[in-house]
Amino acid sequence: MHGNGAYERLLAEIRNGQLLPGDRLRETELAERLGVSRTPVREAIRQLEADGLVAHLPRIGASVRRLDYAEVMELYEMRAVLEGTAARLAARAASDIELEEIAAIDGDLANATDGAEAFRLNRMFHAALLDAAKNRFLHRSMTALQKALMILGPTTLAESDRLEAAKEEHAAVLAALRAHDGAAAEARMRAHIEASQRARLRTLRTVH
Structure with missing residues (x-):
């Protein structure tokens, strides 16, 4: 699975409510679950961040963004x-x-x-x-x-x-x-x- 495939999987999980606002996105865990290396996961997280769906928080890392x-x-x-x-x-x-x-x-x-x-x-x-x-x-x-x-x-x-x-x-x-x-x-x-x-x-x- 390449970066775009990992992105589509994570996007679907956000859409379907498997990943909820506030959920942390740990590269190692996601790579293991998706059966890919950390590189496509990292690319997917960057793309989700560009979409406004993921935020990087100090001392926490990447997580699904929570709207105020x-x-x-x-x-x-x-x-x-x-x-x-x-x-x-x-x-x-x-x-x-x-x-x-x-x-x-x-x-x-x-x-x-x-x-x-x-x-x-x-x-x-x-x-x-x-x-x-x-x-x-x-x-x-x-x-x-x-x-x-x-x-x-x-x-x-x-x-x-x-x-x-x-x-x-x-x-x-x-x-x-x-x-x-x-x-x-x-x-x-x-x-x-x-x-x-x-x-x-x-x-x-x-x-x-």
Whole structure:
């Protein structure tokens, strides 16, 4: 495995919550676990640091970066703007096939009871909606934002109350998309992101 392979593995572990904010990245341990030498691990850590996902702390070394309160607020503000815009554009531009795909993902999410599965389907729902918006500049902006989203911490969808509320919020967005009502789709997506933000802030206060 070369440096890029090690990077992709560690990136996936951050995305999937195997590596959490604050977790230390020890080169020797990671090299042994990934079955590679320390050189590709070192390269991967440098790349993750360039992405803003890893920080070097005095006397501690490399660790998955933990966002502070202001960063979390700013991240959700931008997410509401970008994903709200994506929903508005998708309501206008989505084809019947794309709407069927979004609806199928939403149907699977409606039946999900496990937090990890709900997290995976939630990502698929938002990705499919972004694709349906058909705006390359918006897509690039969301791609940059999504890396920061990886280090928010464990998904709030692991909480049963939040999961059930998110299912209803997704259904409301989908109904607006099907009606080709851009204003309603944007408003409902913004409401969904703001509800997610409130759940995240509750989690942060519990942790701290």
